[in-house]
Amino acid sequence: xxxRAAFPFxxxxxxxxxxxxxxxxxxxxxxxxxxxFQTYYFLGIDARPYTFSYSELRTATDDFSPSNKLGEGGxxxxxxxxxxxxxxxxxxxxxxxxxxxxxxxVTEIATISSVQHRNLVKLYGCCTEGGKRLLVxxxxxxxxxxxxxxxxxxxxxxxxxxxxxxMGIARGIAYLHEESRLRIVHRDVKxxxxxxxxxxxxxxxxxxxxxxxxxxxxxxxxxxxxxYGYLAPEYAMRGHLTEKVDVFSFGVVALELVxxxxxxxxxxxxxxxxxxxxxxxxxxxxxxxxxxxxKLSEYSEEEVKRVIGVGLLCSQASPMLRPSMSRVVxxxxxxxxxxxxxxxxxxxxxxxxxxxxxxxxxxxTEGIDTRPYNFTESTSMFDDSQPSPVLAxxxxxxxxxxxx
Ligand SMILES: Nc1ncnc2c1ncn2[C@@H]1O[C@H](COP(=O)(O)OP(=O)(O)OP(=O)(O)O)[C@@H](O)[C@H]1O
Ligand SMILES: [Mg+2]
Numbered sequence: 504x505x506x507r508a509a510f511p512f513x514x515x516x517x518x519x520x521x522x523x524x525x526x527x528x529x530x531x532x533x534x535x536x537x538x539x540f541q542t543y544y545f546l547g548i549d550a551r552p553y554t555f556s557y558s559e560l561r562t563a564t565d566d567f568s569p570s571n572k573l574g575e576g577g578x579x580x581x582x583x584x585x586x587x588x589x590x591x592x593x594x595x596x597x598x599x600x601x602x603x604x605x606x607x608x609v610t611e612i613a614t615i616s617s618v619q620h621r622n623l624v625k626l627y628g629c630c631t632e633g634g635k636r637l638l639v640x641x642x643x644x645x646x647x648x649x650x651x652x653x654x655x656x657x658x659x660x661x662x663x664x665x666x667x668x669x670m671g672i673a674r675g676i677a678y679l680h681e682e683s684r685l686r687i688v689h690r691d692v693k694x695x696x697x698x699x700x701x702x703x704x705x706x707x708x709x710x711x712x713x714x715x716x717x718x719x720x721x722x723x724x725x726x727x728x729x730x731y732g733y734l735a736p737e738y739a740m741r742g743h744l745t746e747k748v749d750v751f752s753f754g755v756v757a758l759e760l761v762x763x764x765x766x767x768x769x770x771x772x773x774x775x776x777x778x779x780x781x782x783x784x785x786x787x788x789x790x791x792x793x794x795x796x797x798k799l800s801e802y803s804e805e806e807v808k809r810v811i812g813v814g815l816l817c818s819q820a821s822p823m824l825r826p827s828m829s830r831v832v833x834x835x836x837x838x839x840x841x842x843x844x845x846x847x848x849x850x851x852x853x854x855x856x857x858x859x860x861x862x863x864x865x866x867x868t869e870g871i872d873t874r875p876y877n878f879t880e881s882t883s884m885f886d887d888s889q890p891s892p893v894l895a896x897x898x899x900x901x902x903x904x905x906x907x
Pocket of ligand 2: 576708709
């Protein structure tokens with residue numbers, strides 16, 4: 504006799520059977536078994552991620568109390584909570600509707616949960632009760648890298664911590680791209696998607712999430728998901744999506760780690776406004792070291808130069824000139840030479856925002872935000888409420904049908 508306790512899904516199937524309807528039950532049962540066979544044997548993953556009940560998550564977060572709110576990104580708010588078993592969690596309420604149906608959504612979550620690495624945030628499971636979409640992650644005590652680096656400066660990340668963070672992020676992305684069973688392009692690598700545990704070990708969050716909103720399997724996506732300042736030019740302009748998009752964003756994060764400033768900062772002088780532009784300017788004048796955060800009293804000059812060199816290589820205009828992430832890991836650890844680059848990317852030398860002959864000077868600009876960038880908000884572009892593409896919160900998922 505089959506021991507049901509050993510096969511929890513049998514108990515779940517049993518619960519969904521309809522009493523007195525043998526034909527419907529037969530169809531339900533065969534569909535479920537076929538589906539499980541297909542996903543388990545062909546994809547090698549358990550078809551069902553752990554599913555939480557809504558009331559379980561409500562209790563854990565104290566009814567999604569505002570005092571437990573950790574923040575809100577492009578997908579929806581995130582709450583801190585504690586499960587009955589004592590695990591501390593972060594619950595993300597997806598407010599942007601996905602076009603995926605329940606089964607597809609749950610399969611995607613199962614896929615994401617099966618991807619595990621020391622430098623990736625653990626996804627404990629999800630909740631889909633009553634059409635709701637919630638994701639349950641492990642809670643990371645030291646929050647996100649952008650807070651640690653740009654806001655909560657009391658954390659005082661010293662150089663060796665920053666270097667280890669940089670290595671950890673590189674290893675996490677290399678795993679996603681090259682080692683995991685399911686190759687994943689993150690599409691939204693940025694400082695706020697790097698979370699830090701109690702030992703400051705970096706964990707990449709939100710990987711696989713953009714896929715929930717992707718309806719195309721080809722590299723040419725109709726929608727761009729990402730954040731201004733971290734977006735590779737070929738992806739922003741043409742939606743051309745390859746793993747080199749993440750390599751570009753990683754390059755920006757690496758330079759942010761060295762400089763302790765966000766990729767764009769309107770409070771700085773014009774020449775320093777854009778981090779990539781400033782880094783290139785210093786590099787061309789052999790003054791790379793001046794990029795180092797003034798808060799860092801001690802650092803290894805050699806390591807700093809390596810990180811800057813890698814950052815500049817990764818942010819090359821041509822995806823082909825950017826290294827793979829495993830090569831980045833080798834270069835950072837000193838196992839491979841950091842190739843020298845001599846020419847600044849075209850997107851920097853060609854984009855002159857101070858061109859006074861621009862047509863914008865001739866038209867009525869009242870009511871239009873002409874700031875080059877929204878520096879404080881850097882959420883993903885999944886919302887279409889912004890008026891101008893110069894804002895960081897502009898939608899990159901433009902299909903209005905995906906919004907609730
Ligand atoms: N697992 C977690 N542990 C601790 N804090 C978290 C966790 N997940 C998210 N947070 C916090 O919640 C905030 C919001 O996260 P969220 O991912 O929604 O936004 P984001 O990363 O700024 O933008 P995006 O939607 O593009 O990812 C983060 O800045 C982070 O501080
Ligand atoms: Mg995030």
